[in-house]
Amino acid sequence: MRRVLVTGLGAVSPFGAGVKTYWAGLAAGTCAIRPLSLIDATGFRCRIAAEVPDVGAGSARRSRADRLALGAAAEALEDAGLGAADRASAALVVGAVGGGMLEAESWYWARARGERLPRWAASLRAMLPAAHAEALAHRLRLGGPRHTVVTACSSGAVALAEAAELIADGVVDIAVAGGVDAVTRMCFMGFNALKLLDPEPCRPFDRDRRGMSIGEGAAFVVLEAAEHARARGVRPHAELAGHGTTTDAYHVTAPQPEGEGMARAMRAALVAGGVAPDAIGYVNAHGTATPQNDRIEARAIAQVFGAGRPLVSSTKSMIGHTMAAAGSLEAVATILALTHETIPPTATLLTPDPEVEFDCVPRVARELAVEHAISNSFGFGGQNITLLFRRA
Amino acid sequence: MPQLQRREVVITGVGVVNAAIVGASPALGAWLREPRPAARSGAGGARPAVRLPEATLAGLIDPDEARRLARVCQLTIAAARFAVAEAGLDPAAGLGLVVGSELGDFTSTIAFADGYLARGPAGLSPLLFPNTVMNTMAATTAIAVAARELTLTLNVPTVAGELAIARATAAVASGRADAVLAGGVDELDPLVAEMLDALGDDGVRGEGATFLVLEAERVARARGARVLGRIAGAAWRSLPARPWGVGRHVASRAIAEALAQAGRQAPDWLYVSASGDATRDAWESRVLSAALGSRRVPSVSLAALIGHHAGLGALHVAAAAWTARVGLLPAIGGGAERVAGGGLVHGLGRGGGHVAVMVEAA
Numbered sequence: 001m002r003r004v005l006v007t008g009l010g011a012v013s014p015f016g017a018g019v020k021t022y023w024a025g026l027a028a029g030t031c032a033i034r035p036l037s038l039i040d041a042t043g044f045r046c047r048i049a050a051e052v053p054d055v056g057a058g059s060a061r062r063s064r065a066d067r068l069a070l071g072a073a074a075e076a077l078e079d080a081g082l083g084a085a086d087r088a089s090a091a092l093v094v095g096a097v098g099g100g101m102l103e104a105e106s107w108y109w110a111r112a113r114g115e116r117l118p119r120w121a122a123s124l125r126a127m128l129p130a131a132h133a134e135a136l137a138h139r140l141r142l143g144g145p146r147h148t149v150v151t152a153c154s155s156g157a158v159a160l161a162e163a164a165e166l167i168a169d170g171v172v173d174i175a176v177a178g179g180v181d182a183v184t185r186m187c188f189m190g191f192n193a194l195k196l197l198d199p200e201p202c203r204p205f206d207r208d209r210r211g212m213s214i215g216e217g218a219a220f221v222v223l224e225a226a227e228h229a230r231a232r233g234v235r236p237h238a239e240l241a242g243h244g245t246t247t248d249a250y251h252v253t254a255p256q257p258e259g260e261g262m263a264r265a266m267r268a269a270l271v272a273g274g275v276a277p278d279a280i281g282y283v284n285a286h287g288t289a290t291p292q293n294d295r296i297e298a299r300a301i302a303q304v305f306g307a308g309r310p311l312v313s314s315t316k317s318m319i320g321h322t323m324a325a326a327g328s329l330e331a332v333a334t335i336l337a338l339t340h341e342t343i344p345p346t347a348t349l350l351t352p353d354p355e356v357e358f359d360c361v362p363r364v365a366r367e368l369a370v371e372h373a374i375s376n377s378f379g380f381g382g383q384n385i386t387l388l389f390r391r392a
Numbered sequence: 393m394p395q396l397q398r399r400e401v402v403i404t405g406v407g408v409v410n411a412a413i414v415g416a417s418p419a420l421g422a423w424l425r426e427p428r429p430a431a432r433s434g435a436g437g438a439r440p441a442v443r444l445p446e447a448t449l450a451g452l453i454d455p456d457e458a459r460r461l462a463r464v465c466q467l468t469i470a471a472a473r474f475a476v477a478e479a480g481l482d483p484a485a486g487l488g489l490v491v492g493s494e495l496g497d498f499t500s501t502i503a504f505a506d507g508y509l510a511r512g513p514a515g516l517s518p519l520l521f522p523n524t525v526m527n528t529m530a531a532t533t534a535i536a537v538a539a540r541e542l543t544l545t546l547n548v549p550t551v552a553g554e555l556a557i558a559r560a561t562a563a564v565a566s567g568r569a570d571a572v573l574a575g576g577v578d579e580l581d582p583l584v585a586e587m588l589d590a591l592g593d594d595g596v597r598g599e600g601a602t603f604l605v606l607e608a609e610r611v612a613r614a615r616g617a618r619v620l621g622r623i624a625g626a627a628w629r630s631l632p633a634r635p636w637g638v639g640r641h642v643a644s645r646a647i648a649e650a651l652a653q654a655g656r657q658a659p660d661w662l663y664v665s666a667s668g669d670a671t672r673d674a675w676e677s678r679v680l681s682a683a684l685g686s687r688r689v690p691s692v693s694l695a696a697l698i699g700h701h702a703g704l705g706a707l708h709v710a711a712a713a714w715t716a717r718v719g720l721l722p723a724i725g726g727g728a729e730r731v732a733g734g735g736l737v738h739g740l741g742r743g744g745g746h747v748a749v750m751v752e753a754a
Contacts, residue, residue: 043513092630096547097525105505112509124587125636128495129526130547134635134743146630146745147555150496150526150545158544169566186501189508190521247489247543249534252522261540380522381531383543 004164005229005236005392008080008222010072010178011332014050014215014319017071019079022219022329023336026315027365029347033201033213033320038064038102038183046197049183050215050320063100063126065218066135068325069180072218073136076176080222081234084141090222091144091172093163094133095155095179097324098187100126105185129324132180144172150324152379153286155179156219157327157387161243163223173228178220181323188214194253202289202321204314204346205298205360207353212288215320219328221335238335239390241275241372244268248382255293259300261384262376266304269374269386277305280388281370282343284334285360286378287314288321297376298356307357311368314360317348327377331387334375338391341369398565398653400609401623402754405481406710407474407575409452409467410600411442412698413707416478417620420707421714427722429697430598434582439589442598442699443580461532464497464579468529469536471601471703472573476537479605480617481571483538488569489530490544490560492552492576494702496526498584529577541569549636550665550672550741552576553602553705554628557737558747560606561626570611575603576702591636593742595669598699602706609754621713624734625653625750631679633744638671642682650736650748658684659750660733661721662691663708665740667700676740690721690729697724705747708737712751 011018014032015025025032033050041047058067077087104127110117125131130148137146145166151158156179163177181187191197191214198211229236246268248261255262270277283305286297294314301312315333322329337343342365349362375387406417411430413423432440444467452470453461461469468491481487500523507515522528527545534543542563546555553576560574580599588597612619627649633639651657664680666673680691694711695704712735715721720728721735734752739745 108502108505109509112506125591127587128547128549130549130743130745131635133548134633137630137744138632138634143630143632145628147559147628148547150547151543152525152527152531162544165562165566165568169562171562185508186504186521186524189513189516190504190518190524192513193516193518193521195518245542247534247540249538249540251535252528252531379527380525381527381534381543383527383531 001168002170003226004167004240005224005226006221006238006240006335007224007229007234007236008076009237009332010075011219011329012052012068012071013217013329014052016053017056018075026318026333026344027342029345029364031201031318031347039185039188044192046192046199048213050213051183052216061122063103065098065100065180065182066126066132068182068218069132069136070139072178073140073176073220076220076222077140086174087141088143089172090142091163091166091175092133092137092142092146093159093175093177094148095159095324095327096129096132096148097150097152097155098181098184099129099131101184101186102182142176151383152381153323154327154377154379154383154385155324157331157377157385160221160328160331160387161245161385164240167223167225173225175223176220177223179324179328180218181216181325183214183216187323196290201348202316203348204287204289204317205294205353205356206349207351209289209291211290213320215322217322217325217329219325219332236392238338238392241390242269242273242388244272244386246384250382253380255296255378255382257296259296261382262297262300262378263303265384265386269388273388275372275388279372280310280374282310282337282373283312284330284375285312285314286376287316295355298358302357311343312358312360313344313346315344317346330375334373334389338373338389341367343368399567401561401564401606402609402612403604403620403713404607404612404617405475405479405605407471407603408707409471410698410703411444414448416474420710424711424714424722425728427697441580444599462497462500462523464577465529465532467579467601468533468577471603472533472537475573475603475605481605486541486570487539488542488563488572489534489539490556490572490574491530492546492556492702493526493529493578494549494552495578495584497523497528498581500524502583539573548741548745549743551705551739551745551747552702554737554739554747554749557706557709557749558626558628561623564606564608571605571607573603573605575706577601578701593669595667595700596696598701600701600703602703602710604706604710619754621716622752622754623749624752625650628747631744631746636742638675638742639744642678644679644683646746646748647683650750654750658687659689659736661731661735662689663712663735663737664691664693665738666693667695672742679740690731692721705739709749709751712737716751716753
């Protein structure tokens with residue numbers, strides 16, 4: 001197996017475009033969850049979300065999600081300093097769920113109401129999750145193996161794992177991987193229907209938490225074989241040292257109550273990376289702020305690491321649950337925590353839940369140098385993944 | 393570039409549910425000996441399409457279970473169970489799952505939206521919402537067959553089934569999994585068909601599911617499994633194209649890689665993704681001509697008989713294993729051509745998704 005390094009980072013988050021902007025928001029503990037503007041929330045108990053303030057450059061004919069993805073992936077490629085030849089053979093793996101659904105919904109809503117239909121063929125063409133990968137490959141000239149993974153809320157992290165395997169197995173030297181999702185009516189309405197949204201900004205690991213907040217964004221990384229990066233003289237951000245992927249096979253929406261599948265994913269990542277549990281200094285938790293998830297995830301972390309350590313935080317407290325982008329945005333947050341020697345906080349945590357036996361870094365970021373950190377992502381269908389990063 | 397030592401990957405189970413074939417590999421083999429087109433009906437957009445009769449599916453899924461499952465999930469589970477049963481596999485030993493789908497569960501997605509449009513927030517169904525996420529087929533099938541390892545849903549135009557097989561093959565060949573259930577599924581929804589019409593896809597549409605159990609040969613032989621065929625090589629790459637478009641490039645790295653893994657210069661016969669989508673089919677022909685040169689290689693696509701859907705690619709792989717075993721390549725219009733050796737399953741999708749799977753007798 002070849003070592004896999006992270007040599008490029010890109011993010012478009014609810015703080016705005018760019019990795020620097022993203023880290024500044026996380027390190028400051030800024031909550032970017034605000035009143036919804038993209039869709040009509042009339043009649044819903046929850047009317048807030050973490051929207052990206054400026055989607056940035058790119059044709060307005062593209063879907064919002066495509067534009068988010070293009071911004072993040074282009075930044076990652078520029079950060080890695082990849083030329084045309086490397087791009088032409090680079091793999092592309094995208095984690096996606098909503099696709100261009102926001103625009104397709106506009107078309108369907110208009111159709112249902114007998115209104116004039118907006119740009120329907122363009123909306124439909126961009127609707128499926130795979131549309132992002134096609135747009136990225138075409139626009140950024142990425143010509144290697146390409147696939148789109150849909151594992152619900154863990155999609156972005158699974159994309160990184162998929163790309164890492166292509167490099168580790170010697171299929172490619174370079175891969176671009178990440179996740180993207182825009183706010184959509186379907187997602188917002190669905191989590192409302194499941195009564196999983198907090199009308200106030202979400203409070204992961206708080207005793208009084210009442211559910212999650214929806215978010216949107218995109219994050220992409222450039223992964224590269226260690227020897228290839230060395231030959232190019234590139235200084236990596238971190239090593240993606242291992243990952244563990246499991247399935248609960250328990251319930252379509254609820255996690256297995258003991259966190260068995262989650263714990264199995266964390267253990268598998270440690271084994272893959274050859275790292276002992278006590279070497280992990282930080283866990284970027286899935287931490288959705290639903291009563292069920294946070295309790296079960298804390299239980300699973302305790303099974304693997306023992307109660308009380310390592311530090312655990314949820315960056316969803318600041319950017320909400322960005323769905324298919326969550327796993328990759330949180331992976332980037334974890335890498336930045338390693339490089340900046342600072343643990344991002346659980347910014348909205350006021351009253352720690354006594355059932356969560358960890359220091360969840362309430363409200364304020366903490367300076368701490370750690371060698372290894374993991375990022376957990378869990379999706380509908382019990383689709384669990386843990387990514388293990390090592391400081392470069 | 394150094395590549396890992398590749399483990400041999402074999403097929404030990406097949407499950408097919410579509411308008412023409414229902415069952416495991418014996419049902420598939422019986423149909424392939426005398427392939428007949430399935431009946432076409434409405435609900436395919438502007439043109440007739442091949443739709444699975446409701447009575448067929450009702451006979452495959454217990455009514456209590458069916459009440460909890462979307463139709464496309466029922467299709468997936470029915471085919472998956474045929475495959476796992478034929479393999480005689482104990483999922484407790486570790487089973488992964490890779491589902492390819494082009495369209496997911498649009499029927500539930502549309503119903504969920506219609507609930508809101510009719511009654512506002514009160515019309516939203518919490519039971520329908522999980523089905524709007526494309527991994528719903530994988531989620532329900534993982535529970536149904538107790539697949540607790542890697543579970544993936546892959547989305548790509550045209551070649552989702554082929555891609556699922558290639559991705560699962562990589563998992564087994566690399567040693568990350570000993571057994572993976574992999575295949576594709578789609579269902580026809582009238583509105584989706586209308587959309588595809590608008591996008592210019594003029595292929596023959598169908599619906600259904602095909603799943604295969606892929607195992608490490610050493611593990612399968614050790615447990616005494618019946619081996620139905622070998623995946624001698626599998627690769628996915630891409631060719632440049634605009635989103636949903638048809639490209640001009642014809643130099644195929646996917647075919648070259650799949651052949652190299654199999655230690656071959658060329659396949660002896662072909663299953664191709666040609667579905668009647670004229671511009672896409674023409675591109676695929678050019679790509680195959682560039683890869684195979686002037687060599688005459690007999691080829692077939694089953695799309696015209698059962699309609700294109702994401703299960704078709706996996707069905708082609710299962711059919712290729714049958715062809716490798718019995719030496720017959722089905723011919724459209726009945727009968728079969730005698731062939732020998734190993735065959736290539738080829739898929740090229742709109743947008744440039746490109747898959748090649750080399751299949752041999754084991």
